[in-house]
Amino acid sequence: MTVLRVLLARLRGLVSRGRADAALDDDIQVHLELLTRDYIHRGLSSRDAQAAARRAFGGVDQVKEAYRDQRSLPAIETFLQDLRYAARMLRRDPAFATVAIISLAIGIGASTAAFSVFNAVMLRPLPITDPDRLVLLQPQRRGEEFILVNPIYEELRGRQTTLSGMFAANDTPYLKITFEDEPAPAYVHASLVSGSYFAVLDLTPHMGRLLTEQDDQLPATASDDRCAAVISYRLWVRRFGQDRAAIGRTLRVGDSRCAIVGIGPATFESHQTGFTPDVWLPLRPLTDRKLLASRGMAFFSGVMGRLAPGVEIAQAEEELTTLYQQAQAAQPQPPAAARQPQTTPADFTIRLASGAQGFDKIRRPFSTPLVMILAVVGVVLLVASVNVANLLLARGAARLPELATRAALGAGRWRLVRQLATEGLMLAALGGLLGVGLAWMTIPVLTSQISLGYVTLTDARPDARVLGLALALTVTAAVVAGVLPALRLSRTTLQSGLASGSRTTIASGHRLQRLLVTAQLAMSLLLVSAAGLLLRTIVHLAGVDPGFTPAHVVMLNVRDEAPQPSFGDVDDAIRKARRAERYRVLDERLNSVPGVQAASVSWLGLFSMQDLWLPLIDPDRADDRPNARVDYVSARYFETMGMQILRGRGFRDTDREGMPRVAVINQTLARVRFGAGDPLGRRVALDYRGEQQRPFTIVGVVRDSKYNDVRDSRPNPMMWMPIAQAPFPISSISLRTLPGAEASVARRAEEVLRATDPDIMVRSTTTLSAQIAGKTSRERLLLGLSSGFAALAILLAAVGLYGTLAYMVNRRTREIGVRLAFGARGDTILRMVVGDALRLAAVALVVGVPLSLAVGYSLRAFLFGVTPTDPVAMAGACLVLTIATLLAAYLPARRAAAVDPIVALRYE
Amino acid sequence: MDSDQPAGEVPYGTLDLMVLKTLQVMGALHGYAIARRIEQVARGSLALNQGTIYPALLRLEQKGWIASKWGVSETKRRVRFFTITRAGLRQLAAEQRAWARTVATLNRLLEES
Secondary structure (H helix, E strand, O other), rough: OOOHHHHHHHHHHHOOHHHHHHHHHHHHHHHHHHHHHHHHOOOOHHHHHHHHHHHOOHHHHHHHHHHHHHHHHHHHHHHHHHHHHHHHHHOHHHHHHHHHHHHHHHHHHHHHHHHHHHHHHHOOOOOOOHHHHEEEEEEEEOEEEEEOOOHHHHHHHHHOEEEEEEEEEEEEEEEEEEEEOOOOEEEEEEEHHHOOOOHOHHHHOEEEEEEEEEEEOOOOOOOOOOEEEEEEEEHHHHHHHOHHHHHHEEEEEEEEEEEEEEOOOOOOOOOOOOOOEEEEEEEOOOHHHHHHHHHHHOOOOOOEEEOOOOHHHOHHHHHHHHHHHHHHEEEEEEEEOHHHHHHHHHEEEEEEEEEEOOOOOHHHHHHHHHHHHHHHHHHHHHHHHHHHHHHHHHHHHHOOHHHHHHHHHHHHHHHHHHHHHHHHHHHHHHHHHHHHHHHHHHHHHHHOOOOOOOEOOOOOOOHHHHHHHHHHHHHHHHHHHHHHHHHHHHHHHHOOOOOOOOHHHHHHHHHHHHHHHHHHHHHHHHHHHHHHHOOOOOOOHOOOOOOOOOOOOOEEEEEEEEOOOOOOOOOOOOHHHHHHHHHHHOOOOOOOOEEEEEEEEEEOOOOOOOHHHHHHHEOOOOOOOOOEEEEEEEOOOOHHOOOOOOEEEEOOOOOOOOOOEEEEEEEEHHHHOOOOOOOOOOOOEEEOOOOOOOOOEEEEOOOOOOOOOOOOOOOOOOEEEEEOOOOOOEEEEEEEOOOOOHHHHHHHHHHHHHHHHOOOOEEEEEEEEHHHHHHHHHHHHHHHHHHHHHHHHHHHHHHHHHHHHHHHHHOOOOHHHHHHHOOOHHHHHHHHHHHHHHHHHHHHHHHHHHHHHHHHOOOOHHOOOOOOOOOOHHHHHHHHHHHHHHHHHHHHHHHHHHOOHOOOOOOO | OOOOOOOOOOOOOOOHHHHHHHHHHOEEEHHHHHHHHHHHHHHOOOOEEEEEEEOOHHHHHHHOOEEEEEOOOOOEEEEEEEEHHHHHHHHHHHHHHHHHHHHHHHHHHHOOO
16 A cells, blocks of 8 residues: 555656755755754854755755655656657657658557457457367368267267367358247357257356256157257347346247247357357257268267366377277278278377367468468568668767767766667657557458358457557567667767767668668568469469359359258159249249349359269269269259350250250260260269169260369369259359349349248358359458558668668768769769669568568468469569669669769868 | 764664654654754764755655645745654554564574573
């Protein structure tokens, strides 16, 4: 308490300086008077009494000094003095201050924003107790990622002892739910989770209760349709207005009726960063029974566990791997794929990764781009700091006489260093403040780029860690920008004293400046060349011929939510006919929407997230069965997609059930399957249950096209069949529109769906071009950031170079004057200055090019169509650097050439 | 104390205690009066640089143990008068006890060895 009071008193003292000093003066005055009076009473003369009084009092100045030290905080007081002085110096040169502060703000702001996103994706632990004890189970086969099927999961769960609990989760952004008081179903974000979910995560409900093992039991009878649901705090606020009566309401999910038993905690969103479920449902009652019992994929999102107390991660890994191998050994292994050795149980392992940050759906794909972005902004910050250091040096050199005077007047080296460093610190602090503001504005933009499938980062608010980093960066920038030049200049000052002609010291300060500028140019080259490589990549990606025409195609991602056959079953003929008829009507109506040139529905569609291969059987030839990517489409599909039919025909409305079954294949499949022979009229069947005996006759061949990634360099064997003859549930609707009609067509198409067939629900609406671009979002993100920052870095480097050259020309005015007086021509001088700049650039290139090659190599995973050593990108970067150098050199060179010899020689 | 002994330095940390005690006994005093009083009580056994009283007074005021207000000196000039606060009285009592304990301990130690 007392400590705090003293601190406050001292801080007050800092503010009320004048008043306190006056009071002390009064006190001392009175004290001396009274003392003198005493001595006079004792018989001393007035003069002697005064002297004696002073002796008894002690040194007045020492007392005042001690008093001042006691009154406030002396270190702060000197610091404030330095600050005021620094502020005066900066105000005197606002252009310099603005450039310096803005460059630091950009450096610090960009770094803070990038780190804040990195933090949100990679570092921030789940807001639960002991997140460090969570582990992600990653099954592997021969070291490669493998799926964990439910029966094996159940066995692991039942037998393991090293985890205190484990759960599986299946996240879906599109779960069809009907609230009891609403007629129409809606999609909600849902997590289907094991009963142990909330116990493993150690969460407590906001209200009501959370799901338990009892909720996650398979219903005893088929007619039991009851289940429990926990809704998220957000949904409770959004849909129920925080009404307590929400508990007890029911939701229809498929055939089940789930009663809301509780509200999730307000502080916890999900086990997956970027996914915000509206509702948690028990996994087992809501997953197809046959699927659960099969080797099919019952939970796509992952499995997580909590280490039992005292158990190390390696111990758990060992136990789980042993159990996993035993479980695999108990199962018949599927036949080996072609040219692959038969798998044995020893091929299977379970790797445990830290689950502190939850599931890793966006962590994995974005870790490398985020690290690269951090590196880029780090370089920008470095360039910015060096730039400010350079500017301070240049300015400092101009201030040498002032500093020398101060040194002569008794300012110690340390005092001068502190003064100059304070200027750097002030710049850095202002830059840092502005930078954090900049970061605040840019974080949401950057955040929205971190998106993959249904997971999109929504919250990257800076936390203590981010602000700590921003502070650390500011201090680092202050040290680089302030202390280094300060040390440098103070040495120069003390060596040279007032003699401003001391050439050697100025030359050495000058050398440091040139070194810094060269470093800046070299670092800029790194960024420019990286941007060049990515730009070439994007250009190549845009230039890839996908084999279809993506412009003006509206895509509706839909699901047929009409009752489906359960897992592994096949529809009977009546249901198939009914579905085929629904699709026929829909197709017809979509094709008559105004603005539509051609429309089609399909099972998968192009550039969906799917990647499905089926083996083909040639009923006329029983050799090996090539895999092909297949799709079921309506009649005008090829027209809608703009795919070129090379031979035969596409589909017609007459290709329906009851007519001969037909198929269209692409060039690659024709070549792989039939070689040089004519594929038309040949027959293929799908090696799929219920299809093996029903071959399709090939009626057309279309040009090769990309399937779901333009980077895919190998042409894919593909085959299409009329959806009218094999009515698989559709998931994609495409509409080729007249140019500019995309938005209205999208709107009308959704209306048509609602009016014609409400069971077909729209999940998202986009365009084919956007869907293709979405596959290269990481490259675009990197390109956007690296080119922006490269431009910034080169601008900063140019400013630095300009400052250095301008200073140099200033210093050499006299020499230039002499040269001109002896007959040198203006353009010789111009060439001299520009040549000097180019020499710096050349050194930067010599250093920067090998570094850039290394950077290119680290980028190779993101490159397409260019090698890391791409000469065009490298030459372009060098050219950009040279042009920037010439531009920066031009003004100082002009000024040098325009020096008037008379004036120059009169100078000094 | 023996006045024949040469005047000693003010033991570190004891000036505050002396100031507090003086203010407790004498009531409101200005700096000069406090210094005089301490010198009188010490009967010349302390070499007090009177000026050092002012940083000490400030220190005590910052700690909230004494308070000051403006008054008029014997020479009819504006000067600050200091009084001990309630917190100061508590502190004085505590320090007196501590001092007594220290002295007793030292005495025992010196006598026994």
